[in-house]
Structures are given as structure tokens and as C-alpha cells.
Amino acid sequence: MVEAIQSPANPNHMVPPADPPTSSSSNNNNKCLFQFPPLKRPTIRVTSEFDSDSSIFFHKISCKLLDSLAKLKLSFNNDSKRQISDPHIHFTSKYLSIDYDVEDHNAFLKGSFDFGPNLHFRAAHDVKAQQGEVAVVANLAKPGYALELSTAVPSVGLPKSTFKFPLGEISLEEREEEEVKKTLSVNGILKGQILNGMCTAVYRDEDLKLIYCYKDEEMSFIPSISLPSNALSFAFKRRFSPSDKLSYWYNIDSKYWSAVYKHTYAKDYKFKAGYDSEVRLGWASLWVGDESGKAKTAPMKMKFQIMLQVPQDDIKSSALMFRVKKRWDV
Incomplete structure (x- = not known):
């Protein structure tokens, strides 16, 4: 049997080349080894405040840095002549300001940090005056107990020692007076419950002040006496409703007194009126925005106060003043 003769392969025939193997190393080389997060411009906060009594603008420009780990702020004043005064630059972080x-x-400069859970260190320094303070606070075994040692830099004597406990604190400090040798001065605060109220004794610079405070949901009564001057005064506060409150203060020794009536509507509106016998002045004010809060929580991020002052001895010299505080986020 004659086998079929196969024709030789066509020399002009091109065999398609095989696909090159995919190299994992080449793919890895195309990828960036370090990927940086996209840069985002920090929000700039601009706050301006104007007081008609002083006719001065107060400005603050601030922004948070490093994902809110630090804050940079510029503050300055300018008057009606547009002259800038008192410029300050503030840098604030958790451990340094x-x-x-x-x-x-x-x-x-001010700095603070912790040595473990029970030891806290803080320091302050005025560069130009070359003065400062260093303090160490140690939390003791029981909650509410702590020992603080603080001294001026440069040191001029023994460090000030303060022992804090749940009912108050006692401090021991070296004091130097003219024509008197250095002596140890003792100051302290002691608090305790007496007759359904809180009694506080404050001893400072050889003067003792005793304060008693009784407070419930509708009334507060706060008498106080200072020794050895025997100056006696008391404060009385009465809340008629959640939005109406009257406060009265009287000094028995000087016979001066003052009274304030306050009416609030929601959280952002407040009306106050009062009289002070020491300066013989009556006044009334209207607040738009939380009086003790920040501008960012007020409606349209703006706080506004208008006040009328009426002197008892010269009604014609009554004055109408206002204060405005506004914040912008850029």
C-alpha cells in the first residue's frame, strides 16, 4: 500500500505568536506603592463682633488642621478709622498651645500631657518676661483625691501644695511680705450638706466666707457672711415658670441691692430687665441667640443684643447700645 505523500509546510505560512504570559510583577509595578488621600481645603471660620459702646470691631479667623488635631486662629481689633490693633496668632492642639x-x-506657651493614668503634667511660659509655672497632679488611689505641686519658674521658694478631696481642697503656700520673714499661708475650701442645702466655707488670705445655698425646682436662697468683717448678704431667686425667673440680691452692710427679671422664649430669645442701687441704674436688654452660647448655634449663626440703660439721676442721658456677633464658614 502506497502511503500518501504529505506536501511540505508552506514556508510563507506565518504562525501567530502566542500571547506573552502575564507578569504579576509588571502589574505591581504599574500600581502606586503609596496612595495619598486627596487634599481637602480646611473650612475657614470668620467671626466678627461689634460693640456700639466701644465702637470697636473684634474679628477672629480660624481653621482646623491635620484632621482637627490642631487649630490655627488669627484675632485682631479695628476701630471706626479702620486701624488694626491687638493682633494675636493662636495655635492650639491637645498637648500644646x-x-x-x-x-x-x-x-x-502652655503645654500638658499625662504620665500614665494617674500623673498629669502641665507647664506655662511667658517668653518675653522669662517667667512661667510648672505643675504636677497625682491622682491618688481613691476617686476624687489628688495631690498637686506647682511652682513658679524661676523658683522663688517652696512649691505650692494642694490636696483635693471630694468635699473641698486645702493648699499650703509660702508667702513673703515686707518686713516679715517667709511664712506658710493656708487656704482652703470645704463643702458639706446641712439642712437640705449646701454649706461652703472659703478661707483665703486670713478671711473666712461662709455661704449656704438652698435650692429646689422653684426657689433658691443663698445667704453669706464674711469674717472678720461681718459683712452679711443674701441672694434670692424665684422661678415662676420654665420661662420666667426673678433674682434679688441685698447687702445688709452697705444696703445696696439689685434685682433682675428674666423671660426666655425657646432657647434663642431672652428678655432681661433689672436695677442696681449701687450705681443707681436701670436697664433692659433683649438677646437673640443663646446668651452664653456660641454664634454657630444661633439662628443664621448670628447673635444680637440690644440694651437700654437709664440712670436714675439723669434720665436724659439714657443710652441705647447694641452688640452683634456673626459667623461665616468659608
């Missing part, structure tokens, strides 16, 4: 006075070319 710097306040730089541009006009005075001076910086005030």
Missing part, C-alpha cells in the same frame, strides 16, 4: 502677640513680639 501658643499665643503670639504680634505687636509686643511675645509668645505665651
Whole structure:
């Protein structure tokens, strides 16, 4: 049997080349080894405040840095002539704060950090005055008990020692007076419950002040006496409703007294009126925005106060004043 003769392969025939193997190393080389998060411009907060009594604008420009780990702020004043005064640059973080006075070319530094859970360290330094303070606070075994040692830098004597406990604190400090040798001064605060109220004794610079405070949901009564001057005074507060409150203060020794009536509507509106016998002045004010809060929580991020002052001895010299505070987020 004759086998079929196969024709030789066509020399002009092109065999398609095989696909090159995929190299994992080449793919890895195309990828970026370090990927940086996209840069985002921090929000800039601008706050301006105007007081008609002083006719001065107060401005603050601030922004948070490093994912809110630090804050940078510029503050300055300017008057009706547009002259800038008292510029300050503030840097604030968890462990360090710097306040730089541009006009005075001076910086005030404050720092604090913890040595473990029970030891806290803080320090302050005025660069131009070359003065400061260093303090160490140790939390003792029981909650509410702590021992603090603080001293001025440069040191001029023994450090001040303060022992804190749940009912108050006692401090021991070296004091130097003219023509008197250095002596140890004892100051302290002691609190305790007496007759359904809180009694507080404050001893400072050889003067003792006793304060008693009784408070319930509708009334507060706060008498106080200072020794050895025997100056006696008392304060009385009465809440008629959740939005109406009257406060009265009287000094028995000087016979001066003052009274304030306050009416609030919601959280952002408040009306206050009062009289002070020491300066013989009556006044009334209207607040738009929380009086003790920040502008960012007020309606349209703006706080507004208008006040009328009426002197008892010269009604014609009555004055109408206002204060405005506004914040912008840029």
C-alpha cells in the first residue's frame, strides 16, 4: 500500500505568536506603592463682633488642621478709622498651645500631657518676661483625691501644695511680705450638706466666707457672711415658670441691692430687665441667640443684643447700645 505523500509546510505560512504570559510583577509595578488621600481645603471660620459702646470691631479667623488635631486662629481689633490693633496668632492642639502677640513680639506657651493614668503634667511660659509655672497632679488611689505641686519658674521658694478631696481642697503656700520673714499661708475650701442645702466655707488670705445655698425646682436662697468683717448678704431667686425667673440680691452692710427679671422664649430669645442701687441704674436688654452660647448655634449663626440703660439721676442721658456677633464658614 502506497502511503500518501504529505506536501511540505508552506514556508510563507506565518504562525501567530502566542500571547506573552502575564507578569504579576509588571502589574505591581504599574500600581502606586503609596496612595495619598486627596487634599481637602480646611473650612475657614470668620467671626466678627461689634460693640456700639466701644465702637470697636473684634474679628477672629480660624481653621482646623491635620484632621482637627490642631487649630490655627488669627484675632485682631479695628476701630471706626479702620486701624488694626491687638493682633494675636493662636495655635492650639491637645498637648500644646501658643499665643503670639504680634505687636509686643511675645509668645505665651502652655503645654500638658499625662504620665500614665494617674500623673498629669502641665507647664506655662511667658517668653518675653522669662517667667512661667510648672505643675504636677497625682491622682491618688481613691476617686476624687489628688495631690498637686506647682511652682513658679524661676523658683522663688517652696512649691505650692494642694490636696483635693471630694468635699473641698486645702493648699499650703509660702508667702513673703515686707518686713516679715517667709511664712506658710493656708487656704482652703470645704463643702458639706446641712439642712437640705449646701454649706461652703472659703478661707483665703486670713478671711473666712461662709455661704449656704438652698435650692429646689422653684426657689433658691443663698445667704453669706464674711469674717472678720461681718459683712452679711443674701441672694434670692424665684422661678415662676420654665420661662420666667426673678433674682434679688441685698447687702445688709452697705444696703445696696439689685434685682433682675428674666423671660426666655425657646432657647434663642431672652428678655432681661433689672436695677442696681449701687450705681443707681436701670436697664433692659433683649438677646437673640443663646446668651452664653456660641454664634454657630444661633439662628443664621448670628447673635444680637440690644440694651437700654437709664440712670436714675439723669434720665436724659439714657443710652441705647447694641452688640452683634456673626459667623461665616468659608
